[in-house]
Amino acid sequence: MNDMPETEPAAVEITGLNKWYGDYHALRDIQLSVAPGERIVICGPSGSGKSSLIRCINRLERHDKGSITVEGLELTDDKKRIRTIRREIGMVFQHFNLFPHMTILENCMLAPMSARKLTRPKAEELARRFLGRVHIPEQADKYPGQLSGGQQQRAAIARALCMSPRIMLFDEPTSALDPEIIKEVLDTMIELANDGMTMLCVTHEMGFARQIADRVVFMDHGRIVETAPPGDFFTNPRQDRTRLFLRQLLH
Amino acid sequence: MLDVSNVYDTFPRFLSGAGVTLGVSLAGFALGTVIALGLLLLARSRLAPARWIAAVYTSFIRGTPLLVQILVVYYALPGLMGIDLSPLVAGVLSLAFNSAAFIAEILRAGLTRIPTGQFEAAKALALPRHVVAFNVILPQLMRNVVPPMVSEFTMLVKASAILSVITVVELTRTAQHVMTETFRPVDAFVTAAAIYFIILYAFSMVARRLEHNDKRAAR
Numbered sequence: 001m002n003d004m005p006e007t008e009p010a011a012v013e014i015t016g017l018n019k020w021y022g023d024y025h026a027l028r029d030i031q032l033s034v035a036p037g038e039r040i041v042i043c044g045p046s047g048s049g050k051s052s053l054i055r056c057i058n059r060l061e062r063h064d065k066g067s068i069t070v071e072g073l074e075l076t077d078d079k080k081r082i083r084t085i086r087r088e089i090g091m092v093f094q095h096f097n098l099f100p101h102m103t104i105l106e107n108c109m110l111a112p113m114s115a116r117k118l119t120r121p122k123a124e125e126l127a128r129r130f131l132g133r134v135h136i137p138e139q140a141d142k143y144p145g146q147l148s149g150g151q152q153q154r155a156a157i158a159r160a161l162c163m164s165p166r167i168m169l170f171d172e173p174t175s176a177l178d179p180e181i182i183k184e185v186l187d188t189m190i191e192l193a194n195d196g197m198t199m200l201c202v203t204h205e206m207g208f209a210r211q212i213a214d215r216v217v218f219m220d221h222g223r224i225v226e227t228a229p230p231g232d233f234f235t236n237p238r239q240d241r242t243r244l245f246l247r248q249l250l251h
Numbered sequence: 252m253l254d255v256s257n258v259y260d261t262f263p264r265f266l267s268g269a270g271v272t273l274g275v276s277l278a279g280f281a282l283g284t285v286i287a288l289g290l291l292l293l294a295r296s297r298l299a300p301a302r303w304i305a306a307v308y309t310s311f312i313r314g315t316p317l318l319v320q321i322l323v324v325y326y327a328l329p330g331l332m333g334i335d336l337s338p339l340v341a342g343v344l345s346l347a348f349n350s351a352a353f354i355a356e357i358l359r360a361g362l363t364r365i366p367t368g369q370f371e372a373a374k375a376l377a378l379p380r381h382v383v384a385f386n387v388i389l390p391q392l393m394r395n396v397v398p399p400m401v402s403e404f405t406m407l408v409k410a411s412a413i414l415s416v417i418t419v420v421e422l423t424r425t426a427q428h429v430m431t432e433t434f435r436p437v438d439a440f441v442t443a444a445a446i447y448f449i450i451l452y453a454f455s456m457v458a459r460r461l462e463h464n465d466k467r468a469a470r
Binding site for chain 1: 368371374379382387
């Protein structure tokens with residue numbers, strides 16, 4: 001899996017990644033290669049570094065050591081390059097982070113118009129198409145505050161998709177939602193996965209992981225403890241730490 | 252007792268005094284906001300000396316009486332800089348210098364009330380800096396700062412009465428003039444007080460209206 005042919009670089013290639021917050025060693029020697037179209041679910045106890053890891057990929061956090069390469073382009077301090085890489089990566093947050101003073105439609109149109117230089121009619125067409133795809137076309141003219149949590153998160157997914165990203169990052173997208181609403185968001189994500197989107201999801205939804213993940217990454221104390229296809233991961237975990245985590249999670 | 256015909260006769264002068272009061276307050280407030288933005292940039296600068304300048308400025312303004320600041324600008328500044336300031340210009344400048352320190356604090360507090368997630372979402376969407384500033388942050392900042400900004404402005408309108416000491420003929424100075432001419436202090440100062448109250452009450456109504464609209468629009 002590390003021997004990618006030259007013509008198709010890995011979607012994301014992470015080697016020797018380390019990150020500290022002051023004295024706290026948040027990420028330790030992370031190695032992870034994500035192939036185009038691959039769906040990765042990252043799980044682990046809180047504080048294990050899973051959010052930090054995916055936030056490094058689009059430079060919401062700066063890594064201290066090692067390298068991150070997105071579609072062949074290495075992430076450096078260069079602002080232009082950071083922006084280029086961010087344009088290819090969509091991100092969905094735990095707390096949606098929709099812009100509260102804009103309608104859902106305006107939320108979706110802002111980035112295509114300003115970062116992709118689309119005309120207003122083109123951006124609106126795009127926004128309406130993706131709002132349709134996440135099944136909330138009728139919410140286009142409402143403000144985020146008027147929507148349910150699940151609708152807001154689907155709007156946030158649509159907003160990210162409007163940039164036509166090649167990679168999507170999900171940072172605990174269902175953790176702030178009521179249990180009965182989680183499913184509508186997961187269904188949207190499953191549809192996205194089935195369309196071949198490269199995805200990295202930090203989530204505790206193990207049913208989701210089982211259903212769509214190509215690989216499950218288990219992290220603890222800033223390290224990747226185990227990486228395995230969901231079949232092996234859930235039925236036959238190799239590490240004791242993984243077994244303990246799964247036992248706690250499934251009970 | 253209040254003599255209505257006397258008030259009626261001198262009322263045009265009060266109106267022009269009120270115009271000056273509003274004018275210097277608005278000009279001082281506008282200029283103060285510009286200076287405040289500069290202070291905010293200094294305070295958030297990566298360079299320590301820039302942050303010191305902002306901190307010293309703010310504590311100087313907060314730690315000295317407005318009257319003294321006005322006198323410094325009017326009497327001391329020309330001596331130091333070699334430029335003569337008219338009372339009106341000195342008045343506007345001193346109101347601007349004073350309000351800037353407080354407006355900077357209002358803006359800073361307003362910024363910290365915007366959740367970090369908003370900045371992160373804007374970054375993740377690769378929005379250009381000016382779009383983040385003007386389309387994402389500024390509208391939310393406005394919503395946060397309108398109420399305290401209006402209250403700062405009403406403070407400034409009231410503070411502008413002190414400009415009468417450097418002979419700016421604003422509302423209070425007008426009242427003093429009218430009193431010395433008519434020997435009717437009650438008429439003069441009750442009229443002035445009433446006009447101050449009407450101006451400030453009108454502003455507080457507008458502010459309440461704005462807040463109410465905001466609450467309906469978002470969240």
